[in-house]
Amino acid sequence: MKRTAKIVVSVILMAAMAVSAFGCKKTEENGNTPDTKKGEGVMTYAEYSAAALDSEVTIETYIQAKQGWWENDGVGVATFYTQDADGAYFLYNMPCTSDEYDKLSVGTKIKVTGFKSEWSGEVEIIDATFVIEDGNYVAAPLDVTDKLASDDLINYQNMFVSFKGMTVEAMDDTGAAFFYSWDNSGSQGDDLYFKVSSNGQTYTFTVESYLTGSDTAVYKAVEGLSVGDTVDMEGFLYWYEGVNPHITNVTVK
Amino acid sequence: MKKFARIVSAVLSFALVLPMLAGCHGKKGTSEYVMPAGLDPNKTYEIVFWAKNDTNITQTKIYNQAIEDFEKLYPNIKVNLRLYTDYNKIYNDVITNISTGTTPNVCITYPDHIATYKTGNNVVVPLDTLIDDPSYGLGGSEVLFDSPTRDEVIPEYLNECVLDDHVYALPYMRSTEACYVNKDYVEALGYEIPETLTWDFIWELSEKALAKNPDGTYVVNGKDVMIPCIYKSSDNMLISMLKQQGAGYSDNDGNILIFNDTTKQDLMTISEHTKTGAFSTFKISGYPGNFFNAGECIFAIDSTAGATWMGTNAPLSDIHENQIAQFTTVVKTIPQFDPDNPYMISQGPSICVFNKPDSGEVLASWLFAQYMLTNEVQIAYSSTEGYVPVTSKARNSAEYQEYLSRSGEDNNLYYSVKIDAAKLLIENTSNTFVTPVFNGSTSLRNAAGQLIENTAKSTRRGQTIDDAYFESLYDDTKALYRLDQLGSADLNSKADLGPMPAGSIILLSTLGIAWVVIVAYFIVQFAKKKRAV
Known part of the structure; x- marks a missing residue:
């Protein structure tokens, strides 16, 4: 009886795994094929x-x-x-x-x-x-590093983008590489702010805590940054009184 | 006999289950707080303080300094700080933690919020006994710091913390709203800023400021963007307008009076000026200060606690320095309907103490809460923004008076706009008001703001704003905020706990049926015995 039960459980588990694997494959197949034709009444x-x-x-x-x-x-x-x-x-x-x-x-x-x-x-x-x-459809990041200083950047607002080879700059005279909240008035768990430069221009980027909280890899990666690090980043091209990307991935080179 | 035992057992079970059901339905709580004889110096207390700062590093430093200084005085009390930048987040977290018995010990709060907190049994400590205690009360003999006496707390502010005849909080800081005016633009439009701004003046000037050049830019600033009047807090806007007109909002019995013709009239006016582009709100367009500093707004109405973000030389700013326009900022009271009888809201954080099983821990919490009223904390914190101290002891101190007198000496500690904002409140303390607090008053406040936001959004979207619109808006708002379920009865009742859980309904129904069966059984037995006789 015990043996029969084991067999039944095994069969069920195998069936579940098979269904799961099929589901994954289906997602992969559809993963990068956005429909270019819009439905009726839908805007391009x-x-x-x-x-x-x-x-x-x-x-x-x-x-x-x-x-x-x-x-x-x-x-x-x-x-x-x-x-x-x-x-x-x-x-x-x-x-x-x-x-x-x-x-x-x-x-x-x-x-x-x-x-x-x-x-x-x-x-x-x-x-x-x-x-x-x-x-x-999951979008691949678009490299906008060279567009950062251009007026054209706004045309990519909210897109999933990447920034390559930027340098981490000090937030202030203390030499901090990041702040909790914009002026360091916060604590762990709040938004992270950090500065990165490219071609002589410095920009403030954000790890939005509601999007990627303190338990995420990107949050921890930014907490581990040092001034002078060269980093590649991915994120969404959010805007707040100017460009203010919400970074979702940081790789120190 | 066996049957009788079963019945007794069932009755006992019922009696046992009833309190459990009541407990499940939100009434379970800590015992009423009883003050201990004294603070045990040999016991270590660890207390948690949830505070709010205005995303201002100086305020964070002041909290940390206050904790450090307090811990030096009381080495057996350890204070753990958790910082928030949003009152609503604190409120939501407290609500969540009430149900799990993990509230902080001391918490920055608004009286509206306390009205909800105290619907749980003995969740928030009434402070009357603590305040008046000769040893540990305000100015008490055993208090190890220079604490203000009860009489030295500004009475209006202490009264704001009274709910159901008990003091449930200490005022911590007070602010009001101010209208930050671009003097240059007002004069460029051919006007002088009056002593007291009126709504008529604001609307008239705002409409004039919309004149455009042939290239589509605005004449007054030569830019593509101009929103002459932006109000940060739309709930305060409607509440203040109604107060100034003597119209209904709510009363001390918790009756909802906001859905009246004056409200409709005010919303119609707001709609007219939204339609032309003369008016907007923070929720629709962004922070008034950002537009104001960029020279894209003439009347920015925001808290005096936001004064360091206002003006050309503001020490804090969210916009790039090359976007900041050069102009003179004048700080005025919010626009009025009757300049001879001005009204402005009193707002700002208070501090409440949560109840705990250990009465010594509560006493330690109370001492820390009281420490926040010392001159050191009051003067330092109020100087970070356009706040004012809540004690006459701090306000009248030489240190604070000197601070006020040095307005304009620099653009940081002595930033003139910030000090002007603080002075505005000091001079108008008797003109401030608060709205009645009851369980549901937070919802009503949110609804007030939503009436303006929805009207403005609908106007911008080209909807027809007429009587039918307002009828629908009133109905929708009442339903969304459950205002049709509030009323005088709610003042004395406890929190709206929502529908009873299905499990409880089934259990109670089953018990009810069991009782019916028991009674029926006794009747049948009684009838049988009677027949046998």
Whole structure:
């Protein structure tokens, strides 16, 4: 009897593993193929880009990262970094239940209707609703290191990007390589701020704690930076009164 | 006999289960706090302090210094600091930790929040006994530092911390809102800044500031962007407007009065000026200070506690230095409807003490809370922003008076806009007000802000703003914030615990049915016996 039970359990486990493996393969197959044809009534990125602020927009896009589900006045909301084949869309505080949030994994395709808005230079979609659609796409990072000082950079706002061979600079006279909060008034767990330079220009980058908290590799990597380090980075080209990338990966060279 | 034993057993079980059910439903708590005879010097106490800073490194340093100084006085009390930059985050974390019995010992808070905290049994310590204790109370004989007496705490501020006739917090810092004005632009538009700003003045000037050059830039600043009036806190905006007009918001019985015609009128006015682009809010556009410092806003209405971010020479700024415009900043009270009877909100952090099973730990917490009212902490912290000390002892001290007198000597400690903001509050303490506190008052405050935000957003999106719109807005807002479920009854009732869990419903129903069966059994037995007789 015991033996029979063991066999049954083994068969079930094997079947589960097979289904799981099949699922993974399916994701891989669909992983880098964004639909370029939009559904009916859906804007292209160019149309979205040209749309006036405060106008209603409908887009199809793919989740690239998500941050912090929480309840705002009793309504579950979360913020998403999303992208299609042509550009990126920042979905700020989009209402979704906790279950929906769990389903919205990286790569998931969604159709979103909301209002185009701008807050301190960051163009975003607010008051949005969404439906999950078939499709999966994870964007490869676009190297924008050479565009950092150019006016063209804003055209890549919110995209998943990379920065290569930048140098870590001191935050202030103390020689600190990073701050907890913008002026070091915070503590571990708060946003990290650090400065990096390229071609004689220095920029402030951020590890957004709601996106990548203190237990993540990128958070720990930035805590381990030293002034003078050469680093490659990946992240999202967020905007706050100017470019303020939210870094998700740091490699010290 | 066996059956009878079963019945007795069932009744006893029921009696045992009932308190458990009550406990599950949020009423379980620590025993009422009883003050110990004294602080045990041989026992080590470790207390946790959740504080809020305005993302200001100087404030962090002051908290750390206060802890260090306090621990020198009381080597057996260790204070662990956890810093927040957002009141709502503290509030949410406290709520979460109440249910697990892991609240901090001392916490920066708002009275509105305490109203919710105290819906749990004995969660927050009423401070009346502690304040008046001759040994450990304010100015007490056993207190090892120069503590203010009760009379030296500004009475208006202490009264703000009274809930249900008990003091539940100590005021820590106070601020109000101010209107930071770009004097150069006002004069360029052909006006002088009046002694007291009125809403009529703000709207008139804001509309004039929208005149454009042929190339599409604004005449007043020659730039592509100009939002003449930006209000940081839309909830304060509506609350203050209603107060200034003598219109309803809520009352001391917890009745919701905000959904009235004056509110509608004010929202309609806000809509009109949003439509033209003369008005916006922080939530819609960004920090007023950023637009103000860039020369893209004329009237930036924000807390006096944000004064170090305001003006050409502001020591703190979020925008690049080459974006900062050169102009003169004048600090005025918020716009009024009746300049002869001005009203402005009183705001700022207070400190509450959470109850713990160890009464000595609570006493240690109280001593630390009290330490935050010493002149050293009060003067240092208030000088970081446009705050004012909450004690007359600190306000009247030579050190604080000297600080005020040195306005403009530099652009850091003596930054003129910051000191002007503090002076504005000191001169207007009697014109400040607070809104009634009750369980649900936080929701009402959020709803007030949402009325403005939704009206402004709908206007920008081209929706028709009319009576039908407001009817729908009122209904939606009431529902979202559950304001239709609040009322005078809530003042004396405890927290809205939501629907009873299904498990409890089933258990209670089963017990109810069991009782019916028991009673029926006795009736049948009684009838049988009677028949037999």
